[in-house]
Amino acid sequence: MHSAPSSIYIHIPFCRSKCSYCDFFSVPEKGALPDSYISALCNNIAFRSRQFNVQSFDTVYIGGGTPSLLSQDQLSRILEAVRKAAPLSPGAEITMEANPADITGELLAFLDSAGVNRLSTGIQSVDQKVLAALGRRSDAERVEHALKLLETEWLSKGHRLSLDLIAGLPDLSDEAFERGVARVIATGADHVSLYALMIEEGTRLEKEVRNGSVSYSDETNDRQWLKGCDMLVSAGYAQYEVSNFARPGFESRHNSVYWHMQNYLGTGAGGAGTVDAYRWTEVADIRAFTTWWNGPDSLNALSAEKTCEPPADVEHLDEETREFEFLMMGFRLLEGVSAHEYERRFGKNLEKRLGALFSDWQHRGLARTYSSSDGDLRYAMTADGILLLNQFLEALL
Numbered sequence: 001m002h003s004a005p006s007s008i009y010i011h012i013p014f015c016r017s018k019c020s021y022c023d024f025f026s027v028p029e030k031g032a033l034p035d036s037y038i039s040a041l042c043n044n045i046a047f048r049s050r051q052f053n054v055q056s057f058d059t060v061y062i063g064g065g066t067p068s069l070l071s072q073d074q075l076s077r078i079l080e081a082v083r084k085a086a087p088l089s090p091g092a093e094i095t096m097e098a099n100p101a102d103i104t105g106e107l108l109a110f111l112d113s114a115g116v117n118r119l120s121t122g123i124q125s126v127d128q129k130v131l132a133a134l135g136r137r138s139d140a141e142r143v144e145h146a147l148k149l150l151e152t153e154w155l156s157k158g159h160r161l162s163l164d165l166i167a168g169l170p171d172l173s174d175e176a177f178e179r180g181v182a183r184v185i186a187t188g189a190d191h192v193s194l195y196a197l198m199i200e201e202g203t204r205l206e207k208e209v210r211n212g213s214v215s216y217s218d219e220t221n222d223r224q225w226l227k228g229c230d231m232l233v234s235a236g237y238a239q240y241e242v243s244n245f246a247r248p249g250f251e252s253r254h255n256s257v258y259w260h261m262q263n264y265l266g267t268g269a270g271g272a273g274t275v276d277a278y279r280w281t282e283v284a285d286i287r288a289f290t291t292w293w294n295g296p297d298s299l300n301a302l303s304a305e306k307t308c309e310p311p312a313d314v315e316h317l318d319e320e321t322r323e324f325e326f327l328m329m330g331f332r333l334l335e336g337v338s339a340h341e342y343e344r345r346f347g348k349n350l351e352k353r354l355g356a357l358f359s360d361w362q363h364r365g366l367a368r369t370y371s372s373s374d375g376d377l378r379y380a381m382t383a384d385g386i387l388l389l390n391q392f393l394e395a396l397l
């Protein structure tokens with residue numbers, strides 16, 4: 001019997017124009033996503049919530065493309081669908097992603113009134129040359145304007161804010177990178193995600209690095225990321241996950257659901273969810289998603305008149321896969337993996353599972369064991385070891 005999810009991810013896909021380097025998609029104007037998609041999404045939320053017997057939502061995360069481009073009416077309908085599917089827990093964390101280009105006083109006032117209490121905003125850089133090269137909709141002036149609004153009209157109301165930065169971007173000098181980190185710290189944001197640039201095969205960036213038209217250095221990438229980490233820690237942020245830093249008590253509750261391998265719903269075209277061994281990804285094609293979830297099969301499923309299988313890619317995870325994912329996600333956290341929880345889930349001894357590999361890393365100062373405040377034995381990477389996490393996981397396979 002599964003544990004009912006109490007978290008929901010709502011995917012808002014946008015797919016008209018591409019970011020030059022990341023091949024992420026965005027839409028340059030409001031109203032690009034039709035109301036018919038919102039209707040389908042609301043049906044999708046209702047069905048998945050009932051399918052897995054959701055009793056309440058503790059975290060809600062609206063992300064994917066650029067949700068801040070949705071109209072106020074569309075956002076209101078989505079949030080109402082969530083509340084109709086299951087009540088929100090007291091103090092529920094409700095996060096929405098927002099592009100700096102979309103942040104206005106009007107938007108922030110609306111989100112405040114709608115119950116959104118946490119924003120996640122991808123600043124990436126404050127350097128104009130870098131932003132232009134990335135094809136971002138925000139220039140440096142617009143980013144600065146957004147940060148000031150977030151300071152005066154969001155954080156001042158006691159709401160939460162997470163800002164993203166990327167180290168190692170093409171043409172990003174050390175001085176410009178450090179200026180970006182300092183500016184993010186100065187906002188008073190309670191959470192920062194600091195990523196090292198990942199060059200994905202097949203992207204425009206990968207091709208330009210390969211042919212030499214874009215200057216990129218692994219050494220610069222690593223140096224900037226480590227410097228950013230030092231700056232954040234010195235400013236009072238604690239690194240609690242590979243790429244995430246938070247002031248004490250302000251860790252992302254929603255993302256922690258993923259890292260602790262807890263159950264969660266995934267909704268919206270391309271949205272993925274996992275409940276125990278059942279993992280699904282909703283059909284990514286917006287037209288197919290909209291047609292099915294607004295059609296007769298969806299109505300039959302919602303009314304429980306017939307058993308209808310929604311259009312989704314479904315995977316039934318075997319025990320070996322679930323066990324490795326639990327370790328992989330757990331070791332991303334500085335708190336590490338609970339020996340008690342591992343044994344409860346998989347009926348095995350964690351020390352035996354990790355074996356000589358963990359002992360070797362421990363002797364090298366790259367891993368540690370410790371007792372948590374509740375007396376649980378935990379196995380974790382050290383701050384140095386987590387930088388080499390991929391090597392550890394490859395050896396653990």
